[in-house]
Amino acid sequence: MHADTPDPSPGPAGGSFHSGLGQDVTTTDRTTSDEGSRAGRPRIERYEPTAIEPKWQERWAELRMYDTDLSDDSRPRYYLLTMYPYPSGALHIGHWYIKTPTDAIARYRRMHGDNVFLPIGFDAFGLPAENAAIKGGFNPRDWTMQNMEKMRGQLRSMGATFAWDAELATCEPAYYRWNQWLFLQLLDRGLAYRAISPVDWCPNDGTLAREQVEGVDRRCWRCGAKVEKRELAQWYLRITRYADELLDFSGIDWPEPIRVQQTNWIGRSSGAEITFESAPSPSHAGGAPIKVFTTRPDTLFGATFLVLAPEHPLVADLIAPERQTDVEAYVKAAADKTEIDRLSTDRDKTGVAIGAEAVNPVNGERVPIFIADYVLGTYGTGAIMAVPAHDERDFAFARRFDLPIVQVVMPRDASPHAELTEAFTAHTADEVMVNSGQFDGRQASEAWHDIVAWLAEQGKGEQTVTYRLRDWLVSRQRYWGTPIPVIHCPVDGPVPVPVADLPVLLPETVDYHGSGDNPLTRDEAFLNVDCPRCGGPAKRETDTLDTFIDSSWYWFRYLSPKLDDAPVDVDLVRRWTPVTQYTGGAEHAVMHLLYSRFFTKAMRDLGLVHESEPFRKLFNQGQILGADGERMSKSRGNVQDPDELVARYGADAVRLYLMFMGPWDQGGPWNTKGISGPVKFLGRVWALTIDPHGREAGDQTDGALPAGEDESDARDRLRAAAHRTLRDVTEDYEGFRWNTMVAKLMELSNLLVRYRGTSVAGLPEWNEAIRLLLLMLAPAAPHITEELWSRVLAANGAEWESIHVQRWPSVDETAIVEQTREVPIQVNGKLRDKVTVPVGISEIELEQIVLARDKVIAAIGDVPVARIIHAGGGRLVNIVLRR
RNA sequence: GCCGAAGUGGCGGAAUGGCAGACGCGGCGGUCUCAAACACCGCUGAGGGCAACCUCGUCCGGGUUCGAAUCCCGGCUUCGGUACCA
Numbered sequence A: 001m002h003a004d005t006p007d008p009s010p011g012p013a014g015g016s017f018h019s020g021l022g023q024d025v026t027t028t029d030r031t032t033s034d035e036g037s038r039a040g041r042p043r044i045e046r047y048e049p050t051a052i053e054p055k056w057q058e059r060w061a062e063l064r065m066y067d068t069d070l071s072d073d074s075r076p077r078y079y080l081l082t083m084y085p086y087p088s089g090a091l092h093i094g095h096w097y098i099k100t101p102t103d104a105i106a107r108y109r110r111m112h113g114d115n116v117f118l119p120i121g122f123d124a125f126g127l128p129a130e131n132a133a134i135k136g137g138f139n140p141r142d143w144t145m146q147n148m149e150k151m152r153g154q155l156r157s158m159g160a161t162f163a164w165d166a167e168l169a170t171c172e173p174a175y176y177r178w179n180q181w182l183f184l185q186l187l188d189r190g191l192a193y194r195a196i197s198p199v200d201w202c203p204n205d206g207t208l209a210r211e212q213v214e215g216v217d218r219r220c221w222r223c224g225a226k227v228e229k230r231e232l233a234q235w236y237l238r239i240t241r242y243a244d245e246l247l248d249f250s251g252i253d254w255p256e257p258i259r260v261q262q263t264n265w266i267g268r269s270s271g272a273e274i275t276f277e278s279a280p281s282p283s284h285a286g287g288a289p290i291k292v293f294t295t296r297p298d299t300l301f302g303a304t305f306l307v308l309a310p311e312h313p314l315v316a317d318l319i320a321p322e323r324q325t326d327v328e329a330y331v332k333a334a335a336d337k338t339e340i341d342r343l344s345t346d347r348d349k350t351g352v353a354i355g356a357e358a359v360n361p362v363n364g365e366r367v368p369i370f371i372a373d374y375v376l377g378t379y380g381t382g383a384i385m386a387v388p389a390h391d392e393r394d395f396a397f398a399r400r401f402d403l404p405i406v407q408v409v410m411p412r413d414a415s416p417h418a419e420l421t422e423a424f425t426a427h428t429a430d431e432v433m434v435n436s437g438q439f440d441g442r443q444a445s446e447a448w449h450d451i452v453a454w455l456a457e458q459g460k461g462e463q464t465v466t467y468r469l470r471d472w473l474v475s476r477q478r479y480w481g482t483p484i485p486v487i488h489c490p491v492d493g494p495v496p497v498p499v500a501d502l503p504v505l506l507p508e509t510v511d512y513h514g515s516g517d518n519p520l521t522r523d524e525a526f527l528n529v530d531c532p533r534c535g536g537p538a539k540r541e542t543d544t545l546d547t548f549i550d551s552s553w554y555w556f557r558y559l560s561p562k563l564d565d566a567p568v569d570v571d572l573v574r575r576w577t578p579v580t581q582y583t584g585g586a587e588h589a590v591m592h593l594l595y596s597r598f599f600t601k602a603m604r605d606l607g608l609v610h611e612s613e614p615f616r617k618l619f620n621q622g623q624i625l626g627a628d629g630e631r632m633s634k635s636r637g638n639v640q641d642p643d644e645l646v647a648r649y650g651a652d653a654v655r656l657y658l659m660f661m662g663p664w665d666q667g668g669p670w671n672t673k674g675i676s677g678p679v680k681f682l683g684r685v686w687a688l689t690i691d692p693h694g695r696e697a698g699d700q701t702d703g704a705l706p707a708g709e710d711e712s713d714a715r716d717r718l719r720a721a722a723h724r725t726l727r728d729v730t731e732d733y734e735g736f737r738w739n740t741m742v743a744k745l746m747e748l749s750n751l752l753v754r755y756r757g758t759s760v761a762g763l764p765e766w767n768e769a770i771r772l773l774l775l776m777l778a779p780a781a782p783h784i785t786e787e788l789w790s791r792v793l794a795a796n797g798a799e800w801e802s803i804h805v806q807r808w809p810s811v812d813e814t815a816i817v818e819q820t821r822e823v824p825i826q827v828n829g830k831l832r833d834k835v836t837v838p839v840g841i842s843e844i845e846l847e848q849i850v851l852a853r854d855k856v857i858a859a860i861g862d863v864p865v866a867r868i869i870h871a872g873g874g875r876l877v878n879i880v881l882r883r
Numbered sequence B: 001g002c003c004g005a006a007g008u009g010g011c012g013g014a015a016u017g018g019c020a021g022a023c024g025c026g027g028c029g030g031u032c033u034c035a036a037a038c039a040c041c042g043c044u045g046a047g048g049g050c051a052a053c054c055u056c057g058u059c060c061g062g063g064u065u066c067g068a069a070u071c072c073c074g075g076c077u078u079c080g081g082u083a084c085c086a
Helices: A049-062 A093-111 A127-136 A140-159 A173-188 A239-246 A256-266 A295-300 A321-335 A339-343 A392-401 A445-458 A570-576 A592-605 A642-651 A651-661 A672-690 A711-734 A737-755 A764-777 A782-795 A843-851 A856-862
Strands: A077-083 A115-116 A192-204 A228-237 A268-278 A290-294 A303-306 A352-359 A366-371 A382-388 A407-413 A431-433 A459-466 A488-491 A493-496 A529-532 A537-540 A579-585 A615-620 A623-625 A668-669 A820-827 A830-838 A865-871 A874-880
Touching: A049 A642, A049 A651, A049 A782, A077 A093, A077 A173, A077 A570, A093 A115, A093 A579, A093 A615, A093 A642, A093 A651, A127 A140, A140 A642, A173 A192, A173 A493, A192 A488, A239 A256, A256 A445, A256 A592, A256 A615, A268 A295, A268 A445, A290 A295, A290 A303, A290 A382, A295 A407, A295 A445, A303 A392, A321 A352, A321 A366, A382 A392, A407 A856, A431 A445, A459 A651, A642 A651, A642 A672, A651 A672, A651 A737, A651 A782, A672 A737, A672 A764, A672 A782, A711 A737, A711 A764, A737 A764, A764 A782, A820 A843, A820 A856, A830 A843, A830 A856, A843 A856, A843 A865, A843 A874, A856 A874
Parallel strands: A077 A115, A077 A579, A303 A366, A579 A615, A623 A668, A820 A874
Antiparallel strands: A192 A228, A268 A290, A268 A352, A268 A459, A303 A382, A352 A366, A407 A431, A488 A493, A488 A537, A529 A537, A820 A830, A865 A874
16 A cells, blocks of 8 residues: 555554553453463453353344334335245254355344344155154154254254244144145136146055156165056146246346246247148048147148157057057057156157058148157147158157158258258258248248148148146145145045135044055045035045145245234235245256246235235355265265354354355355354454454564554554445445455454554544444354444443444445555556556646656667556556557 | 356455456464464465566467456366257
């Protein structure tokens, strides 16, 4: 800063005459540590986080500081939501990584006067509880409740400001009855329905989740038996009805990668549905419509065969008797594979002809029909027209089965006779039609529309849109979830449970029989009921709901977790939602974060909520990996236990270290060593505050101010640094840039350390800097700042008031204004010199000074100066020489 | 394969068109101590020079610009997601 004024002007000497200052906050311990007094240096009380953290956590809880008054309209509302944890047993460091910075946001917003609501709860249904229960022979409820109790304690140890009075657990009837209620409403609106679909089924253990099927030969994870596919009646939610609306992200501020993922997942494809007809054959009358979906109707003349999905319903009608055996064998083989296997890209194409033909509507040509598992029954119409010349998969299939390949689209200037060695899939504005009858010579992109129009005229096709997104399968053949409120009557079929009979309670006792299949199917008391419609004997539905239902509306319920006559408090929902800021992992991109958007829209259409989007702003934090760079898991033995760290370094240090590691959205490998940085920093903040006049053994400055500074310079510099830090740190808080926020506070504390024990320690500028430092640090490290704040107040004889109810300080711009500025000087873009000049200097004056510098003259030599660039507001000067 | 994110010292990272490496870890030297630990002070990208200084340097190759870690084009690598979606 004073690089060009090296001569030292000694400031007031010594640093030992300040005990009389009113603002002296030195602790009384200074005099009690007699055995530690060595070399005339009083030992100050050390920073002991474990001694202060529980104390303040209790105090905050006693004062109910963070229960939110939801009816308070006098302040801006800030609904801060963080993904609720699954009660898996214990918190891991990843929970801290997302939750403690979220708490810093809450505290920061409160210091701006916002009414912050930061609820917490538990995603308490799910498979891990059931697996643990089967293994240990106990009730999933007991396991879940115990885990929740442990995790509550751990969550409290973060010092986070959760609104515990709003806590909810989804496994409580008070919550899941409303899952059931919502399900019935969706059923009533046609947004829930039942359909048959294949599930993985083990002969010993019943239905398996996808992750319970192991290895390429698909065996049960528990008993090793070969897993089959079974057709089961399943409940679905009609999320596809909202596909187009879900593609619209206007009005929400979400990370681009999530929006892209959701968009791809929904997978809107514009194309045409084209109707082929079956050709007559000895065993089949012909004339049956076969609908195919294509995004390339312009290639219709190139369709040389048709492929149906193996499970396509028309297969049975069309099949030639002599093909029966082969086709059945193929269909069975396909059914034994999961969709994952079927979709594996590098697999060779397989399929069989079914001995039937179809008629191409555009030219009357007869083409053979195949079934092949590369066509999916669940997408489009489950049937395609195969155009091997213009589709890679069809090309591979045609090569394999020696089928004709007819090119119908080609580049304008290409030779029409060249043989294709791979599918030609380019679809720009520059291709023309060939081998396409009346469309020959037309530009392909125009022919696309012309052919669709022609088909529509003939009643043989229409333009359509297809989505990759499927309806949401919500049936789970599991005990530990929300019972689906339906009764199956032999007379009336599936009948909804009357709303008055809700909740359908999960039975208290559970008998697993040492097996993984759903014990509800064996629970006679649960199972046997009267039909609500005809009163006759009927059976309850034994499937439970996917736990993602629970998390699809939980933030509404936080506002009134105990409300017992409606799922949500319409008035509070109107005032408090959408959620202002949501924080959580990106791994939920196309599940929870998509389902929540769907549910919000569906609940809007049910008249329950007014808005269409759940979360106005979303932030996805990164993932903390093990020290080995791998995902943390018990089996790898690389899990970091936060309790251990808290016991050793304190919650504040852990919070600060997690924030300091790097950008929040980045995550990264855990490295315990690095925590010593934040630990030392907190120790310095402690020492600076309680003992401003102390000096450490080995300090060679001898209490003198830095060379070239007098006391007035030092006071200005302290004040400028404190306010500049405040300005920058405020911006970092706003942008969730915790790592640089902490770094800047470290810089300020380093500066204060330099002045500790000098004549400016304890002066008003010093005290202001300490005060700002504590306030800026308070949201991130709430305990130590609360403790030091209370000591400062006590030392000044002031009444205690929590640091966390203080207002965020405002920047004094006049403190930051400087008299001089250091200007880097470049010659041809290379740094050659620096010069300190008065702030208001003109460009002409600056040039004169710059050009007179020895180093500049040397760098220029005898080459003429072409021009001189003054970069943005005089931040830099660049002298450009003639080439 | 496709989609997304990212490549900067020994390590985590900062700087997003203007002084590369803030801040921290680790390392080296010193002070304090009987000694150690703690704490404190100084140094710490590479190479050269007694020195002042000089040269090189942000994954690789081009380009734009007075000036590029940053913008553009091409490539490589790593991580995440997805998986024959017609």
